[in-house]
Amino acid sequence: MDANNLVEMLSQTVERYPDKEALIWKQSSGYTGMTYREFWNTIRNVASGLHRLGVKPDDKVAILSDSNQIWAISDFAIASLGAISVPVYPTLPSNQVSYVLNNGDCTVVIAEDDEQLQKVKDGNANVQHSIVMKPASGFTSTDNVSSFSSLEEDGAYHPLKDWEEQWRAIKGDRLMTIIHTSGTTGAPKGVMLTHDNFLSQMKAIQFWVMELKAEDIHLSYLPLSHVFERMAGHFMPLMAGTTIAYAESIDTIQDNLQEVKPTIMTSVPRLFEKVYAKVVDQIESGSPMKRKIFNWAIDVGKERYDYYLNTPVHELVLKPMPKKLQSQVARADRLVYQKIKERLGGRMRGMVVGGGSLNPDIAKFFWSLDIPILEGYGLTETSPVVTTNPMTRAKIGTTGKPIPGCRVRIASDGEVLVKGLNVMQGYYKNKEATDKDIVDGWLHTGDIGAFDEEGYLKIIDRKKRILVLSTGKNVAPAPIESAINESRYIEFGAVVGDGRKYVAALVTPDMENLLPWAKQQGIQTESRVELCARDDVQQLLMDEVARHTNAYADYERPKKVVTIGDEWTVDSGELTPKLSLRMKNIEEKYREHIEKAYDEASISAKEVAAGTQ
Structure with a gap:
């Protein structure tokens, strides 16, 4: 290009693909479209x-x-x-x-x-x-x-x-768009991005992550108002001659996947968390033989993933996968992988996740099913990609390596700093904020991260979100919240505890799965508020939090769980448009609940045990 x-x-x-479909969208009679x-x-x-x-x-x-x-x-x-x-x-x-x-x-x-x-x-x-x-x-x-x-x-x-x-x-340095930040910590700021900002990204990513092809079909369901979808799900496919298919809404994703049968897709972690929870729920409720076959297939998939990760790229050509493993993979594909792939349309060859951290266990689950999920890291201010995992060398639990033309370093306090052609011109009409965030050409991201021994970046959490307990321990909430969200009974989990002796969690129920559970228990009501007020429902959610955070250090695990009967939405103020938590709003809205959680006299022995068992 x-x-x-x-x-x-x-x-x-x-010029290259004048008669190929560029965009398709759903109408009453089915999908229709227009050529390039x-x-x-x-x-x-x-x-x-x-x-x-x-x-x-x-x-x-x-x-x-x-x-x-x-x-x-x-x-x-x-x-x-x-x-x-x-x-x-x-x-x-x-x-x-x-x-x-x-x-x-x-x-x-x-x-x-x-x-x-x-x-x-x-x-x-x-x-x-x-x-x-x-x-x-x-x-x-x-x-x-x-x-x-x-x-x-x-x-x-x-x-x-x-x-x-x-x-x-x-010219490439001309301002192309002003994208406003989510405003999680204050008033939204207008990020000024140029044509060159995006073009530099596309040149760097096209062969680094996964080569897009004209025969690909990209299913777009994330908002184009967010820079991630704008670049990865809009500009990139159109550069390659890919067909973009628009989903009707986030609620129709499952149907649209079957109709479009996409080969590539961009998503936020929440979609994968939901798919993972549903698959695991179905397997756990199945027969012992079904569970045994499924677990065997997952183990085979993990062995294949580890083989490719640990074998140098230049050796893979001369050293193919061992025949025994090849045979096992082929059998696992017939018995298990294909059935789950069909839920994604049956042709998915790769998905890119952004807008938040994906739980490593969930990422490895999909890779084990031969459904590559490529994680990256970026911000609106970096148009957006800073680091990403390439298809040939994806390392689960990291956001990959810096893309070509982008420099990344870690400051003494752990903050990730970025310099390159992808960094914004500045904030529109806000020189003070621009000068604060860009110093000597280095963008101060506000994220805490670290490079591993192979140069892959791990993002720990937002700098302002690190919880410092009164005991002196530092806790990163994001990984804990991601673990809590694995529960099929929990829609969102928010971790608090800054300046406190221990961590607490606020959780909202996933009604799609909670209602069937309630019916099995003989509970007649379908009211969200009434369900959340019940002791048995609260106990269920406390047990779920304890189970899903069991691998964390004792001081990181929530000692108290507060069940919230409200539904968290963008309109009600708890979520940003990309479904991230607005912690400032949440902490203000539920201040009384949080204070009660830290009132030692209000915590029963049962509740404390449920959070620490």
């Missing part, structure tokens, strides 16, 4: 329509929508004019939408539907024009609101004559 900007990158793909040529022509029409609205170079245009084909079209249309896209999470409430639009100086917003458009109106965002992707029936355009279809039609009738000249003139 030799492109000066992302639009030129896409144009090169269009149709994709390109639509981008040109939309760019012309935006120009007719007055969008100029350096203007800010927001995209407020779930991921879909129009999101992708809008992204490139905005970029082709030299304008700057400002993605907004569609799950944000109106006041937060307004903050992003105003902080990003957006003059135009492309909203998915009337619900998202209403957020723009309710938040009193200072925008001049709104465009609705999917307007309700009876929609009528006004001076400041129009439909996406009318915008496209207007651009088709009045094409921008020097459009190609405009996008070819865009």
Whole structure:
């Protein structure tokens, strides 16, 4: 790839694969799509329509929508004019939408539907024009609101004559997008990323991680408003000529996997945790013979993984897998692996996980099934990839090695520092925060990490999240929370304890699995709140926390478990749009529960035992 900007990158793909499907999406009658040529022509029409609205170079245009084909079209249309896209999470409430639009100086917003458009109106965002992707029936355009279809039609009738000249003139150091951080520790900050930021990533990753091919199909379900999916599930596939299939929603993933039968996929750890818990639950409830065969197949898979990890790459060509192991793998594939692979569509050759730490036990489980999961590490500020595991040398429990062109070092206090072409220009309209986080060209990530003896990076936790107990012990909450989330009865676990004598955990139930358990126990209610108030349910969740954290040191294991009856969502404030915990909000909202957990007089002997057995 030799492109000066992302639009030129896409144009090169269009030249190579004009008649190949670029994007497919679900409609009532099934999946439909558009070719790379149709994709390109639509981008040109939309760019012309935006120009007719007055969008100029350096203007800010927001995209407020779930991921879909129009999101992708809008992204490139905005970029082709030299304008700057400002993605907004569609799950944000109106006041937060307004903050992003105003902080990003957006003059135009492309909203998915009337619900998202209403957020723009309710938040009193200072925008001049709104465009609705999917307007309700009876929609009528006004001076400041129009439909996406009318915008496209207007651009088709009045094409921008020097459009190609405009996008070819865009330099790599030109600002391409402003992506706002999740705001877990304060107000969201607008991260300024250039064309070169993304292009440098794509050049470094294409052959380092897993070579994407034109025949691949990528299933996209993560929000394009998040930099991980934007780069790994949007720009990367489009560079390779891959087909992108959009899932209907996160709730329809299982159905969409069967319909699309993807070969590659990006995901956050939560999806793998859920799949793992479901498979383990089915195996444990099966016959002794079924469990024996399954466990044997997993052991064979682990042996194969260890063989490839421990054999030098140059020797693998001359030293193939031993015949006995080859035979065992083939048999295990027929008896076990294929059945689980079918749940992912049957053709999956690799999945990339980001946005959080994946429990090593879960990662090894999938690798044992011959379903490669490639973990990496990055931030919005690094566009986003810093380190990643290559397919040929993935090391479970690490985030891999620094990608080419990216330098990583560990500061004296353990903080991960990054320098390279992938590092942002800075925070939009926030020089103070920029100067604080970028010192002498090194981005201070706020994450604590360490390199192992082979140069693979391990991320321990956020610097601000390390719990310092009153005993002097330091506890990293993230790995413990990941272990707790392995339980099929727990949706989310949050670990607290800074300045306290011991660690405590707040957990929310996974109702999909808790309700069947309750029925088996003869419990009649299906009320979330009523179930969480029951002693037997609380005991179950305490036992689950104890079981899943058994491998941790005594001081790291929660001594008290608080069952939360509320459902944690983005709208209610406990989760970020990428489903990370907003610990500040959680600790404020459940302050009384936490204080009670540390009131020694309120802890019964049974509860203490349940947390330490």
